[in-house]
Amino acid sequence: MDRNLFASRERALRNQPFSPNSTEKGPRTRSATVVPSVCPYCAVGCGQLIYVKGGKVIDIEGNPGSPISEGTLCPKGANTFQLSVNPHRIKRVKYRAPYSDHWEDRPLDWAMERIAERVKEVRERDFMERRDRTVLNHLTTVASLGGATMDNEENYLIKKLFNGGLGILPIENQARI
Numbered sequence: 001m002d003r004n005l006f007a008s009r010e011r012a013l014r015n016q017p018f019s020p021n022s023t024e025k026g027p028r029t030r031s032a033t034v035v036p037s038v039c040p041y042c043a044v045g046c047g048q049l050i051y052v053k054g055g056k057v058i059d060i061e062g063n064p065g066s067p068i069s070e071g072t073l074c075p076k077g078a079n080t081f082q083l084s085v086n087p088h089r090i091k092r093v094k095y096r097a098p099y100s101d102h103w104e105d106r107p108l109d110w111a112m113e114r115i116a117e118r119v120k121e122v123r124e125r126d127f128m129e130r131r132d133r134t135v136l137n138h139l140t141t142v143a144s145l146g147g148a149t150m151d152n153e154e155n156y157l158i159k160k161l162f163n164g165g166l167g168i169l170p171i172e173n174q175a176r177i
């Protein structure tokens with residue numbers, strides 16, 4: 001800003017009837033760390049800015065520097081903060097046993113162990129190395145369906161482990177960013 005313009009603006013502000021309390025007010029994002037990211041909801045891939053203070057996400061807004069969205073977000077993307085910070089978010093593993101009519105809370109370690117056991121069991125049973133003279137090295141009886149809230153790194157690892165490592169063919173994700 002021009003120095004004279006700045007000085008006259010300062011003078012004008014000094015002459016206004018602002019209380020010290022008002023002049024010290026600022027946006028809650030002031031002094032927050034800003035992390036550029038991508039909206040997790042759909043394949044458009046709009047840019048977001050994530051504001052972090054004291055190790056906690058305090059706000060998520062559109063990123064004006066994004067060549068895709070230029071700071072705009074659709075109503076869903078504009079509510080991404082609620083996805084991250086929400087008291088209703090389920091944080092326990094929910095398990096429903098075969099033929100059961102209700103959900104049970106289980107520890108995460110238990111669920112991970114069970115998934116690994118089931119994948120190993122099915123892979124040992126169904127993995128096809130070849131058909132006739134054609135090399136296949138694939139497994140078609142295990143599938144992975146990802147949600148749009150999974151990030152790029154998680155999708156990269158899923159593709160690398162499930163497809164490259166275990167030979168699983170049916171891998172899909174709602175958001176192909």
Ligand code: SF4
Nearest residue numbers: 039041042046074077
């Ligand atoms: S959900 Fe909306 S804000 Fe998010 S990437 Fe898609 S269009 Fe953009």
